[in-house]
Amino acid sequence: MPPAPRPAGISARQRMLQIFVPLLALGFGLVVWQWIVWAYEIPRYILPGPADTAIALLTDSATLWPALLVTLRITFMALAMAMVGGVFLAVIIVQSRWLELALSPYTVILQVTPIIAIAPLILIYAPDTQTALMICAFLVAFFPILSNMIQGLKSVDHHLIDLFELYGASRWQSLVYLRLPASLPFLMVGLRIAGGLSLIAAVVAEFAAGSAGQGSGLAFRLIEAQYRLNLPRMFAALVLLCGAGIAIYGLTSFVAWLALRRWHESAVRREG
């Protein structure tokens, strides 16, 4: 997140840094990776080097990229559902301490039940596999958003609550004009966690309840490559996955920056 309070405040140099420093760091990682593979003479079928992986990425691009798209679609739908669901449930839960007490065990149950264990049930009752995948991925991604959002909603400045009460704000108005914006710093962390989590959840869901063949996602390609002992291809799939994860992280960070840059301590540079 650019630290300057106004877009005008970001110099071109800073903008470059934001792109280049991570790339440089990643490049350094690649060099270390390649070096380890060379130095310890690790065979390709245990740990392929970046070169092998890059070749696989090129040669298998015809299958890998479409698979990435499938996974990304599930990811984003799960993330969207988790956002809506998590925020909605959090709003309901903070309405009353009773509701919170009554509902929190269920949210925990949803969080800790292994997808693999309940995937069959979901498969039985979901109308189709895509929906089942979405449900699985959603279940994984929504708890961080819920938790952060609950904390955010509870952390609203009491003086501002007084203010809204005084001016006769309806519940809805308090929610939209006060509680939601005040929760943004928390919600944005939830979003950042859930971003990566829904990607990995999409993968796990595909493992557990996955589609296969033509319309299948990265998880499937990954498992297939692993099964076929084609480690370079597996690492190519992993690289795509990590790339997607970093992109999603960048995106969620950008959203957080947009939401907070003008006012919140975390995004505003300290004046000095």
Place this chain on the structure above:
Amino acid sequence: MPPAPRPAGISARQRMLQIFVPLLALGFGLVVWQWIVWAYEIPRYILPGPADTAIALLTDSATLWPALLVTLRITFMALAMAMVGGVFLAVIIVQSRWLELALSPYTVILQVTPIIAIAPLILIYAPDTQTALMICAFLVAFFPILSNMIQGLKSVDHHLIDLFELYGASRWQSLVYLRLPASLPFLMVGLRIAGGLSLIAAVVAEFAAGSAGQGSGLAFRLIEAQYRLNLPRMFAALVLLCGAGIAIYGLTSFVAWLALRRWHESAVRREG
């Protein structure tokens, strides 16, 4: 978390409610569950009722409870590692924007790489299976703590930072007396998410690392029961898992309450 600002402020009635409302809600869930099973005549091998599950919980207690202990041990060790690791890394990362830019891709990579894909690598290079399990579970649990902690550290009131700077606080003093306590509201959400997540991570890790037999945890019992179509036992294992999850949630909530009850909006009742 009891809302009253001082322990003395919690009436006995409130304390009872905190235990009984969730129990009641869970009881209601059990009734609904049993009713669904009856009303739709769902066979035991698809969805066993609570009664079947309870019986399985009793009859299989000799294998289930030790398995739970194994899983819990991994869970807590992973959680402890994630706490220490997440907080430590967050502290390092917020030292400089450069470091953050350079390290964040790696933290994302760790978050989005599916455990299943890298478990073999971990197993190959970890000294023993227990360590491998711990590493897997740690990888899953630490990102939420890291993310929340980073946001917490960045959200410190700038005026207080000024104050500390003015009084010549060392980096270490700023960290211990200002940044860490100020981050607690965020850290506590991270802890709550990571609590459930490290439980589920312990389960997933066990799947992935495939420890089996005598010293194995709940995941193994679960899969085995599922394979044997012993759904009551599988659900018994799930119930234990969920129970453990709820207990961990309760514990993390309690820790959060201890940390925040005296001062933070989220834990203090609004005076009125």
Place this chain on the structure above:
Amino acid sequence: GQDKVVFGTNWLAQAEHGGFYQALADGTYEQYGLDVTIRQGGPQAPNRQLLVAGQIDFYIGGMTTIDAAAEGVPIVAVAAIFQKDPQVLLAHPEAPFGDVASLRGASKIIMGKDTFFSGYWPWIKSTFEGFSDELYEPYTFNPAPFLADPMAVQQGYVTSEPFEIERQAGWAPKMFLLADYGYQPYSTTIQTGQSLVEENPDLVQRFVDASAIGWYNYLYGDNSEANALILRDNPDMSEGQIAFGIEKLKQYGIVVSGDAETGGIGCMSDARWSEFYRQMTEAGVYKAGIDLSRAYTTAFTCKGVGVELMAQ
């Protein structure tokens, strides 16, 4: 001294691993100078990767060394315990399916990913009309989705799933043994590293021989000690299940049939390897031109070791 050997299985201890447990339990391995540790597999246990990484000396696999040959991974199959693949497709008894070809009418076919990638699924698709990936649903080792849908079909081992399904659901599923329809891979092969084969063929030979003897004794001798070991490693296994498994192994000639009848348990022939490779290449699983000699070796089997034990 004894040679330390780690043997990784592909699943939790069960009758299908009986011969190995037998050799361990009755001291056959010891007699052959082997100190064997069995490391059981599981749903996602990475035992095969551990073999590749050299942390396991022998591993129970299928025909996957063909993939290894294609990828230059130095592992080879040195014996094939199961002459016939025990894989079956299961259907509800009242479902209108008469043979494998008619399963195209199923609502879904539930199977493992391995089957899907390089098992009988590509073979079925290329051999019979009307099968497509739309039918596939992943097997999560929970038969409930199968039981819930009368038109569903699920994979299984002839030795295990039918037993559980009958015990739980109360009815015996229809079974289609793929081996009966021309699907001819070896199964439960013993895989090991190329280097071990080259540097210590004697150890490999001893392991293969001792295992074969173990299998004879397990199927035709006193297998109570082996079963006790299995039950210890996998407490959820039941005596009934084991008995059922052994019976089916015998009934369908899974272990002893074809070349094994004369050559002994574990016997493999070049002809079957090439035929399977041809079939599956046609099915699009493998690319042409893989050097099969790097996938297996018949140097250790078909020597008649233990055949005499069958007479017990």
Place this chain on the structure above:
Amino acid sequence: MPKLVAMRAVSKVFADGTLALDQMSLEVETGEFLSLLGPSGCGKSTALRLMAGLAEPSSGVVERPSGGGIGFVFQEPTLMPWQTVFGNVFLPLKLRGFSKAEVRERVMDGLQSVGLADFAHSYPRQLSGGMKMRVSIARALVTRPSLLLMDEPFAALDEITRHKLNDDLLALWRRSGLTIVFVTHSVFESAFLSSRIVVMRPRPGRVFRELAISQPAQRGADYRVSESYRADCQLVSEALQGAISAAGN
């Protein structure tokens, strides 16, 4: 005159056991300008919050007009950090369903009257302490309330601005027949503005003395140097002194 707000034997005990108000009784009449004066921590803010219905008395009764029309300037600016100055002042109107276009003028007039029209698009963190308080004042006035509760609104302002806002407030009060309860620490300010002054004793707070101020009308700049004003100030000052020493604090 009819009572608008009445506190009858109101006590307020906070959750930690602090007794902030002890059997305090006070009536606010419609149209009056009442100042609350008292030592720091005596319960002035607490009393205001009770009158606004933001807190419940632990014992006793608070009678207050039902329904809106209250304006409140809190002791702290209490601005939404994510809204601009304009957005903060617009808030009470937004909550009543007005659209931005409808009331832009009105909001800008409010900002103008506290000298912040140029800062409409700034965020609170870009303002000085006094500027934040002025935003808060503009927000309280923008709804044209019939009851205005103000908790040390001008404490953070320089004397010139303060005098100007004093005059403005007085003019508004005269014009609109509004009722004002005004907490201040400035004896001079209270004597200048009020029609009645209530001096509270130290915690636990309650009314120590009430003083009616003689000439409510015609208070301009020259009133500040008049003899009667000085006498009033003297009286109030003594009452305050008395309140503090009476409690033996």
Place this chain on the structure above:
Amino acid sequence: MPKLVAMRAVSKVFADGTLALDQMSLEVETGEFLSLLGPSGCGKSTALRLMAGLAEPSSGVVERPSGGGIGFVFQEPTLMPWQTVFGNVFLPLKLRGFSKAEVRERVMDGLQSVGLADFAHSYPRQLSGGMKMRVSIARALVTRPSLLLMDEPFAALDEITRHKLNDDLLALWRRSGLTIVFVTHSVFESAFLSSRIVVMRPRPGRVFRELAISQPAQRGADYRVSESYRADCQLVSEALQGAISAAGN
């Protein structure tokens, strides 16, 4: 007298482009009691922050004593909400390595002097506005600094408490030879306390006029009603008026 702090042609532009200070020059001499007066938003807080080294000038030079010994009362209380009143006042000493036991007396004396000894174990949210400010004052004094920067420390206090703290501060200043830079909105307060008063013009801030106050010694309660005090107040008031109208604000 030697200069302790000097601002030479200091400008301060904030990231949003606001020009807060424009070529401001000001010297603070060791041992003086300097008051900064000026309209709201003119840059007084900004100037204090520059003197304390909490902000960097955009142009110009700020010379300041290197090393500690600074006490700062911020315009807002700036208390740590997770610490008790005691903990907050103890902080500067803790940061210097003192243990609680060593300085308990000292901290409690500080609290006593602002009348909050009874609230040592309360948390900031349990305090009234004025009480929070008093905690902040106690914190700034507890280190016995040689340079004390105070940003409207007494604005939230009632007149009696304010007078008492005025007297205390004056006594402390006389006794210890401490240098004080004091921002206030009260003309009376500045005239009562200071040895020199600097009046700033409206934003962009800079020095408009400096006034030396004649009798720094011997200012007790009766000084408040003396003729020379009133004359000083009059002078300061006019200077302030002049500053504001000069800018045509």
